[in-house]
Amino acid sequence: MREYQDRTVQEVAACTCDRWGRRMTPVDDQWEWYEKMSLDWRGGFGSVFGDGARVSLDLCQQCVRDMLGPWLRVDPPSAPDCSIQALKGVVPQPDAPVSVDQMDPWDFHERE
Ligand SMILES: [Zn+2]
Structure with a gap:
């Protein structure tokens, strides 16, 4: 207590x-x-x-x-799609739509 x-x-x-x-x-x-x-x-x-x-x-x-x-x-603010470009190496299919859960790099390594 x-x-x-x-x-x-x-x-x-x-x-x-x-x-x-x-x-x-x-x-x-x-x-x-x-x-x-x-x-x-x-x-x-x-x-x-x-x-x-x-x-x-x-x-x-x-x-x-x-x-x-x-x-x-x-530095000027980053373009909105720059952060998405950075995630392309993290998600398994970079050109296919992904959920927020699929963008988690720790979760991604567990699915490999
Ligand atoms: Zn002042």
């Missing part, structure tokens, strides 16, 4: 871009909220920020693009 107790959990409710000060929330600015970038790490020995220093940064997507754009590697 299990016993439970209430506990308080904190979650991020808003995030402010450290560059422009744009405030983002999942309610008021949903698209920006899911595209923001937050970095948080602790430097090791020899870090340019100091040994063991904690470094953090919150940016909106526009600032990420403006500040890091020349160095970002941005």
Whole structure:
């Protein structure tokens, strides 16, 4: 038998871009909220920020693009049929319709 107790959990409710000060929330600015970038790490020995220093940064997507754009590697989204092409080597008859169960590579090996 299990016993439970209430506990308080904190979650991020808003995030402010450290560059422009744009405030983002999942309610008021949903698209920006899911595209923001937050970095948080602790430097090791020899870090340019100091040994063991904690470094953090919150940016909106526009600032990420403006500040890091020349160095970002941005791949366009894959075409919808690319994932189907990848499965052709997994299913026994690649040109015949298959069920979702037949696409499971672990199940396929058991049927061989
Ligand atoms: Zn910004």
